[in-house]
Amino acid sequence: MQYDVIVIGSGPGGYVAAIRCAQLGLKTAIVEKYKTLGGTCLNVGCIPSKALLDSSEHFYNAAHTFAEHGIKLADLQVDLPQMIKRKAGVVDANVTGIAFLMKKNKITVYQGFGSFVDANTLNVKKDDGSDEKITTKNFIIATGSKPSSFPSMPIDKKRVITSTEALTLQEVPKHLIVIGAGVIGAELGSVYARIGSKVSFVEFADSMIPTMDKTMGKELQKAVKKLGADFYFSHKVTSVENTGEGVVVKADAPNGQQITLEGDYCLVSVGRRPYTDGLNLEAAGLAADSRGRIEVNDHLQTKVPNIYAIGDVIRGAMLAHKAEEEGVFVAETLVGQKPHINYRLIPGVVYTWPEVASVGFTEEELKAENRAYKVGSFPYKALGRARASMDVDGLVKVLADKHTDEILGMHIIGARAADMIAECVVAMEYRASAEDIARISHAHPTYTEAIKEACLAATENRAIHM
Numbered sequence: 428m429q430y431d432v433i434v435i436g437s438g439p440g441g442y443v444a445a446i447r448c449a450q451l452g453l454k455t456a457i458v459e460k461y462k463t464l465g466g467t468c469l470n471v472g473c474i475p476s477k478a479l480l481d482s483s484e485h486f487y488n489a490a491h492t493f494a495e496h497g498i499k500l501a502d503l504q505v506d507l508p509q510m511i512k513r514k515a516g517v518v519d520a521n522v523t524g525i526a527f528l529m530k531k532n533k534i535t536v537y538q539g540f541g542s543f544v545d546a547n548t549l550n551v552k553k554d555d556g557s558d559e560k561i562t563t564k565n566f567i568i569a570t571g572s573k574p575s576s577f578p579s580m581p582i583d584k585k586r587v588i589t590s591t592e593a594l595t596l597q598e599v600p601k602h603l604i605v606i607g608a609g610v611i612g613a614e615l616g617s618v619y620a621r622i623g624s625k626v627s628f629v630e631f632a633d634s635m636i637p638t639m640d641k642t643m644g645k646e647l648q649k650a651v652k653k654l655g656a657d658f659y660f661s662h663k664v665t666s667v668e669n670t671g672e673g674v675v676v677k678a679d680a681p682n683g684q685q686i687t688l689e690g691d692y693c694l695v696s697v698g699r700r701p702y703t704d705g706l707n708l709e710a711a712g713l714a715a716d717s718r719g720r721i722e723v724n725d726h727l728q729t730k731v732p733n734i735y736a737i738g739d740v741i742r743g744a745m746l747a748h749k750a751e752e753e754g755v756f757v758a759e760t761l762v763g764q765k766p767h768i769n770y771r772l773i774p775g776v777v778y779t780w781p782e783v784a785s786v787g788f789t790e791e792e793l794k795a796e797n798r799a800y801k802v803g804s805f806p807y808k809a810l811g812r813a814r815a816s817m818d819v820d821g822l823v824k825v826l827a828d829k830h831t832d833e834i835l836g837m838h839i840i841g842a843r844a845a846d847m848i849a850e851c852v853v854a855m856e857y858r859a860s861a862e863d864i865a866r867i868s869h870a871h872p873t874y875t876e877a878i879k880e881a882c883l884a885a886t887e888n889r890a891i892h893m
């Protein structure tokens with residue numbers, strides 16, 4: 428069987444690429460080593476983490492805010508195995524949906540491990556040990572990423588765990604030590620802090636979510652602190668040991684002294700590495716770079732012209748929606764279209780509560796570029812909607828060009844920030860000025876009024892409700 432395209436990996440990059448290829452009339456196959464489709468995102472990433480974030484938030488609100496809303500509860504308890512079971516059901520519904528989409532679009536699914544034989548042939552090793560060779564005109568590599576670690580923090584998947592194991596724990600840790608306070612650490616640390624764990628974050632940088640605008644990290648820390656978490660910033664972990672009963676984590680503090688933390692689990696969330704193990708890239712004339720990534724040009728084409736790569740396995744943000752855009756981009760490129768991705772406007776979201784969402788330049792980036800900019804911000808606590816729901820923590824921060832008023836960056840921490848950022852992306856895609864957004868009617872009462880007010884604040888300090 429000769430295909431037009433074989434996609435290797437069925438994460439959000441791979442399955443979206445396959446669907447778009449099929450829509451465009453290309454004879455398409457997809458190869459996935461796991462039994463279910465959907466990759467990291469659907470199986471052990473975006474979806475299951477959000478399922479647990481939602482469940483744990485319900486519990487937290489029931490315990491801490493329902494009484495003030497006038498709702499009395501007695502005998503409130505966490506049933507973690509049930510939370511994990513519900514999460515598994517959510518994952519199942521999503522991965523089944525992808526299998527349906529493959530069928531609907533007449534995409535052939537090969538379940539097995541793909542490795543290159545040459546630039547047009549892939550060997551698929553099935554679970555029963557048999558091999559099948561399939562050939563194609565073009566490949567799209569979408570093999571994603573795996574959790575990374577350092578030699579000082581050996582993962583044993585029992586006490587020293589990655590995000591994957593943190594999504595299936597059967598007991599609430601008494602003390603969870605989270606190494607890395609980036610997006611994944613902040614989200615999963617929040618889950619367990621909300622349902623009763625003591626959580627300690629040990630972070631090499633000097634703030635939470637250090638790659639985002641600094642204001643967001645500062646505000647998020649205040650919110651997560653309210654859950655009882657401790658923070659050890661600018662600390663370098665030197666060893667992590669599974670003692671059988673628990674874990675001991677040692678780290679160097681900025682003052683040169685060593686700290687020792689004892690807990691029952693240690694979540695290592697220090698980033699992810701591109702995954703090409705066993706793919707036999709060399710047989711296709713390819714090699715991974717020093718950081719394990721597959722190099723691509725502006726068309727997402729590798730140095731072998733009929734082989735493309737997308738998603739976490741190449742440069743750029745490791746985000747599901749970035750991988751999806753790249754999947755569509757390659758499919759359309761293959762049929763001679765001229766697609767475009769605006770990488771500057773890929774939003775980033777942290778699904779803590781309050782949520783954090785961001786698009787465009789951070790204030791630190793603008794300073795580093797010596798850009799003349801102005802800032803407008805507006806706090807959630809001044810919103811009627813936020814007071815009604817008791818979600819008063821947070822703010823919207825708008826960065827606009829000092830001379831032209833064009834919006835350069837928008838950063839939100841607050842209720843529903845993840846959904847609100849879409850307005851900001853649209854505004855920036857159409858190169859709106861802060862005043863453009865300030866003059867658009869926003870429904871009252873909504874959280875989105877904070878975006879309008881922050882834009883008013885950036886426009887000659889004209890916020891109405893401040």
Ligand SMILES: Cc1cc2nc3c(=O)[nH]c(=O)nc-3n(C[C@H](O)[C@H](O)[C@H](O)COP(=O)(O)OP(=O)(O)OC[C@H]3O[C@@H](n4cnc5c(N)ncnc54)[C@H](O)[C@@H]3O)c2cc1C
Nearest residue numbers: 436438440460466467468472473541571738739745746747
């Ligand atoms: C806990 C967690 C939470 C996250 N939350 C979010 C979020 O909220 N929003 C967001 O945008 N991103 C989130 N991410 C990141 C997101 O999951 C990734 O950016 C996204 O999955 C990358 O998609 P991909 O298609 O490049 O690769 P992946 O989703 O990693 O898929 C790659 C697939 O390729 C398969 N594969 C690999 N090698 C082979 C081979 N040789 N043969 C056959 N199959 C192979 C793998 O089994 C896998 O299924 C999260 C990640 C984690 C871990």
